[in-house]
Amino acid sequence: xxxxxxxxxxxxxxxxxxxxALLVAFLGPWVAQSxxxxxxxxxxxxxxxxxxxxxxxxxxxxxxxxxxxxTVLGARGSVFVGLVSAVLATVLAAAVGxxxxxxxxxxxxxxxxxxxxxxxxPSFALTLIVAGYVQGAPxxxxxxxxxxxxxxxxxxxxxSQTLSLRGRDFTVAMRMVGETRLRLVFFxxxxxxxxxxxxxxxxxxxxxxxxxxxxAFLGIGSTDTISWGTMIADAHSQSAxxxxxxxxxxxxxxxxxxxxxxxxxxxxxxxxxxNPRLSAAGRRLxxxxxxxxxxxxxxxxxxxxxxAGRST
Amino acid sequence: MRPAADPDAIRTTTDPPPxxxxxxxxxxxxxxxxxxxxxRLGFYLFTAWAAVSLNFVLPRFMPGNxxxxxxxDLQDQTGQAPTPEQVxxxxxxxxxPTKDLLGQYLDYWKNLAHFDFxxxxxxxxxxxxxxxxxxxxxxVLLVGTTTVLAWVLGxxxxxxxxxxxxxxxxxxxxxxTTFLHAVPPFWLSLVALWGFSxxxxxxxxxGGYDPKVPFSLNNVWFVLSVLKYGALPACTLVxxxxxxxxxxxxxxxxxxxxxxxxxxxxxxxxxxxxxxxxYAARNALLPNxxxxxxAIGGILGGTLMTEMVFSYPGLGLLLMKATTGHDFPVMQAVxxxxxxxxxxxxxxxxxxxxxxxxxxxxxx
Numbered sequence: 001x002x003x004x005x006x007x008x009x010x011x012x013x014x015x016x017x018x019x020x021a022l023l024v025a026f027l028g029p030w031v032a033q034s035x036x037x038x039x040x041x042x043x044x045x046x047x048x049x050x051x052x053x054x055x056x057x058x059x060x061x062x063x064x065x066x067x068x069x070x071t072v073l074g075a076r077g078s079v080f081v082g083l084v085s086a087v088l089a090t091v092l093a094a095a096v097g098x099x100x101x102x103x104x105x106x107x108x109x110x111x112x113x114x115x116x117x118x119x120x121x122p123s124f125a126l127t128l129i130v131a132g133y134v135q136g137a138p139x140x141x142x143x144x145x146x147x148x149x150x151x152x153x154x155x156x157x158x159x160s161q162t163l164s165l166r167g168r169d170f171t172v173a174m175r176m177v178g179e180t181r182l183r184l185v186f187f188x189x190x191x192x193x194x195x196x197x198x199x200x201x202x203x204x205x206x207x208x209x210x211x212x213x214x215x216a217f218l219g220i221g222s223t224d225t226i227s228w229g230t231m232i233a234d235a236h237s238q239s240a241x242x243x244x245x246x247x248x249x250x251x252x253x254x255x256x257x258x259x260x261x262x263x264x265x266x267x268x269x270x271x272x273x274x275n276p277r278l279s280a281a282g283r284r285l286x287x288x289x290x291x292x293x294x295x296x297x298x299x300x301x302x303x304x305x306x307x308a309g310r311s312t
Numbered sequence: 313m314r315p316a317a318d319p320d321a322i323r324t325t326t327d328p329p330p331x332x333x334x335x336x337x338x339x340x341x342x343x344x345x346x347x348x349x350x351x352r353l354g355f356y357l358f359t360a361w362a363a364v365s366l367n368f369v370l371p372r373f374m375p376g377n378x379x380x381x382x383x384x385d386l387q388d389q390t391g392q393a394p395t396p397e398q399v400x401x402x403x404x405x406x407x408x409p410t411k412d413l414l415g416q417y418l419d420y421w422k423n424l425a426h427f428d429f430x431x432x433x434x435x436x437x438x439x440x441x442x443x444x445x446x447x448x449x450x451x452v453l454l455v456g457t458t459t460v461l462a463w464v465l466g467x468x469x470x471x472x473x474x475x476x477x478x479x480x481x482x483x484x485x486x487x488x489t490t491f492l493h494a495v496p497p498f499w500l501s502l503v504a505l506w507g508f509s510x511x512x513x514x515x516x517x518x519g520g521y522d523p524k525v526p527f528s529l530n531n532v533w534f535v536l537s538v539l540k541y542g543a544l545p546a547c548t549l550v551x552x553x554x555x556x557x558x559x560x561x562x563x564x565x566x567x568x569x570x571x572x573x574x575x576x577x578x579x580x581x582x583x584x585x586x587x588x589x590x591y592a593a594r595n596a597l598l599p600n601x602x603x604x605x606x607a608i609g610g611i612l613g614g615t616l617m618t619e620m621v622f623s624y625p626g627l628g629l630l631l632m633k634a635t636t637g638h639d640f641p642v643m644q645a646v647x648x649x650x651x652x653x654x655x656x657x658x659x660x661x662x663x664x665x666x667x668x669x670x671x672x673x674x675x676x
Binding site: 135213287 | 356358359362367478490493494496500505509511608610613631632640643644647654
């Protein structure tokens with residue numbers, strides 16, 4: 001299944017975008033300094049709030065920082081928060097969902113109720129209230145808070161998947177053989193969940209980036225790092241709109257949107273594999289088949305061709 | 313051909329094949345629905361209790377002491393030492409070192425029952441309940457209209473797209489909506505504000521109504537100004553919102569369209585719109601309705617952020633002012649409002665689901 005997914009063009013593009021984002025996140029300061037010529041913090045006193053051009057590809061903000069350099073640096077702030085929160089959220093989801101589905105019984109009922117409560121509570125509001133109490137927290141803390149409220153959806157999904165895997169023949173057979181529960185979970189059930197978990201991970205990462213941007217926009221994100229969210233928030237609070245400085249808030253938002261689209265692309269690819277009827281390639285094949293059949297019938301006789309055309 | 317098929321069609325539409333299960337005796341069915349409803353209600357009450365308790369627990373276990381911060385901020389705001397009454401409310405909500413936890417918890421519930429959330433710090437001495445009461449109608453208005461509009465628009469377009477997957481309409485819309493769905497709503501609001509209000513000057517730059525018009529619902533000009541000021545935030549929210557519905561509807565539709573009963577309806581020669589809406593879309597709709605309940609929290613979040621961008625006088629703006637001003641009482645009240653709103657929305661969606669899908673009535 002994993003191989004089939006990786007062969008899809010939309011999955012490949014999506015993963016490529018993710019890889020690029022990670023690369024920029026890791027190499028950010030170096031890229032800014034050596035390729036753009038400005039570090040995000042450096043102030044160009046001769047260009048304050050300057051539109052794109054004249055040595056600043058994306059212009060400068062009202063503090064005289066190069067916007068492109070800030071966007072590159074911001075990748076680190078945003079992607080790292082997304083990455084850490086996604087790792088934590090995915091681990092939590094797996095730790096709650098898989099045993100719950102596998103063990104069943106009273107444990108399952110309690111955990112499902114617990115998950116449902118968290119699923120129903122609006123995570124946006126929860127994240128916000130907690131982040132509000134610890135204002136000005138370091139980015140790691142923000143990532144942690146985001147993760148704590150992001151896992152329930154994944155846990156529920158993994159639980160239902162595990163539930164179905166538990167009843168499959170191979171698991172039952174292995175249980176008959178006398179495998180330990182731990183081994184069953186990690187060697188029989190988990191490998192079948194890797195596809196789902198990795199898709200979940202990507203989704204959680206983008207959700208984390210979204211949440212971070214939202215918190216930063218509210219002014220309760222991390223104060224120590226630049227992220228795409230803090231850039232948009234700064235632009236908003238320093239009335240970039242009234243000054244017409246679109247180049248300040250458009251690039252970071254586009255970056256977030258592109259990452260969001262990358263997850264969507266990967267998800268489509270996975271949807272097409274799990275639900276072949278959604279596949280565009282499959283539909284093209286069907287069309288081709290019908291066309292070929294119609295052509296064959298047309299050769300046989302005009303009346304037959306007409307009925308074939310109507311049935312498609 | 314068509315008249316002959318019609319009575320048959322009516323029977324099938326009232327009882328669509330996958331949804332219509334073996335009809336049991338009517339009283340049993342109703343009892344099933346009631347039991348389902350009661351179980352959901354119990355769950356939501358439990359969740360509400362959890363949220364309220366979380367609101368009680370959080371400030372008491374946070375690093376730093378919100379009660380002290382609050383009292384200090386109050387003192388800064390008013391320039392005099394807080395009155396014993398203020399100290400009492402602050403400690404009811406954020407932790408009283410002299411009382412045991414259980415006593416605090418009971419006090420906290422007592423205050424909530426009286427809608428007493430304490431007084432705002434930034435707008436001293438306005439009670440929080442009054443601030444929230446002023447902001448709530450705006451948010452309800454904005455969320456209500458935009459969610460309904462976005463849902464209807466997205467679902468209808470999605471049904472049409474899924475009806476003919478791979479058509480030109482589908483091929484153009486699918487990638488565009490993917491992108492739009494991935495855009496953070498508050499950022500899109502910023503861009504819209506910049507483009508339509510600043511560059512083109514079509515809409516006011518912010519606010520919920522014209523401040524020059526007297527504030528009264530009986531005044532036609534005031535209502536018109538509300539519409540004018542709300543137009544851009546509402547359009548942005550609909551624009552952001554409809555993409556999600558479009559996608560889920562399209563994907564369910566694609567699979568529904570190839571079901572046998574849809575094929576049969578087509579083979580009978582029924583009008584295309586009739587097959588589309590009464591056979592395929594009717595059944596494809598269910599996931600979109602449950603989706604509405606699941607999504608309402610996120611929608612609220614997006615709406616609050618959009619309100620902040622447009623300085624729309626709803627809960628979002630209140631929340632933004634509260635977070636920047638460390639106004640914990642207001643933050644807590646808004647959090648409770650959002651949570652309760654989400655729970656109520658879920659309950660409504662569940663009841664609608666029971667009405668629409670007979671299968672839920674039978675189980676249990």
